[in-house]
Amino acid sequence: MHNDIDLKAAINAISDVVQNRPRPLREFDQIYMKSGDMVMQSEFVSRWADGKSLAFIGDGDAISVCTAYLSAKGILPTGPSRIVVYDFDERIVSAVKRFADQERLQNLDAVLYNCLDAFPDLGAFDCVYTNPPWGASNGGESVKVFLQRGIEALRRPGEGLVVIADDPDLDWPKQVLHRVQWFGLEHGFYVSRMMPRLHSYHLDDAPELRSCNLMFSSLPGSVPALRSEEIRDPDQLKHFYGRSASARVRYVRERKRVDYGRANTSEYEFELLEEE
Ligand SMILES: C[S@@+](CC[C@H](N)C(=O)[O-])C[C@H]1O[C@@H](n2cnc3c(N)ncnc32)[C@H](O)[C@@H]1O
Numbered sequence: 001m002h003n004d005i006d007l008k009a010a011i012n013a014i015s016d017v018v019q020n021r022p023r024p025l026r027e028f029d030q031i032y033m034k035s036g037d038m039v040m041q042s043e044f045v046s047r048w049a050d051g052k053s054l055a056f057i058g059d060g061d062a063i064s065v066c067t068a069y070l071s072a073k074g075i076l077p078t079g080p081s082r083i084v085v086y087d088f089d090e091r092i093v094s095a096v097k098r099f100a101d102q103e104r105l106q107n108l109d110a111v112l113y114n115c116l117d118a119f120p121d122l123g124a125f126d127c128v129y130t131n132p133p134w135g136a137s138n139g140g141e142s143v144k145v146f147l148q149r150g151i152e153a154l155r156r157p158g159e160g161l162v163v164i165a166d167d168p169d170l171d172w173p174k175q176v177l178h179r180v181q182w183f184g185l186e187h188g189f190y191v192s193r194m195m196p197r198l199h200s201y202h203l204d205d206a207p208e209l210r211s212c213n214l215m216f217s218s219l220p221g222s223v224p225a226l227r228s229e230e231i232r233d234p235d236q237l238k239h240f241y242g243r244s245a246s247a248r249v250r251y252v253r254e255r256k257r258v259d260y261g262r263a264n265t266s267e268y269e270f271e272l273l274e275e276e
Pocket residue numbers: 024028029030031032033057058059060061062086087088089092113114115116131132133134247
């Protein structure tokens with residue numbers, strides 16, 4: 001981490017982003033990263049992808065927005081030249097676009113996209129970031145789908161950052177880490193760095209579960225993807241978001257509200273002072 005970063009300004013900026021994030025849908029494994037880790041992660045991403053184009057395959061956490069915002073405000077001296085978020089949740093896509101518009105972040109954009117469909121922008125990016133469903137119930141199959149789209153998004157040389165579970169006391173994260181690394185190796189990449197047990201989440205049933213940064217770099221001579229195809233194999237869709245939670249939704253559509261950012265009237269009622 002840069003020694004000269006203004007921590008108060010950084011945390012206040014992250015707070016602006018958190019305020020703009022839609023509420024997480026647990027059935028799709030939307031489980032948001034805690035704010036302190038968002039500061040550290042955005043600082044790391046801004047240095048890693050400095051001056052480069054960066055795609056996010058899914059980004060409920062809004063690390064994309066934090067990275068663009070901290071950099072545009074001059075809180076971080078580094079930052080990507082262009083950031084595009086691909087997510088199947090229209091609320092997330094709109095939140096990114098709304099924030100980019102409001103804060104005039106011209107290098108930040110978002111596209112409504114389901115990673116089970118063919119990837120639209122082959123080889124368009126230098127770097128790719130994904131924090132996918134962690135694959136506890138399908139041996140990492142869902143992580144592999146997100147990573148596959150990430151690899152398709154990359155030109156060569158290209159680098160990928162995958163954020164997945166990492167816990168020394170559980171078996172499944174080790175198996176998933178093994179399979180995901182194997183998948184990267186088979187597709188012309190090598191593991192260039194692994195930052196263990198870094199991030200915490202708002203995860204009520206497993207508050208101690210951490211994730212790591214698993215980083216891949218393309219091998220010299222590896223070539224970018226020439227085509228991308230939809231994924232509809234039932235074995236890959238089964239348990240995608242957890243046990244018996246298969247992938248069957250193409251898009252989460254947003255119900256438009258004018259009072260965005262305020263409490264919804266369905267959440268509360270008034271009990272009045274007694275009248276004399
Ligand atoms: C699955 S969550 C993983 C946890 C992460 N901490 C988060 O909440 O963003 C990551 C992102 O992937 C998106 N996502 C889930 N399923 C998707 C799909 N089939 N295609 C594209 N994005 C998807 C979610 O909307 C979310 O923004």
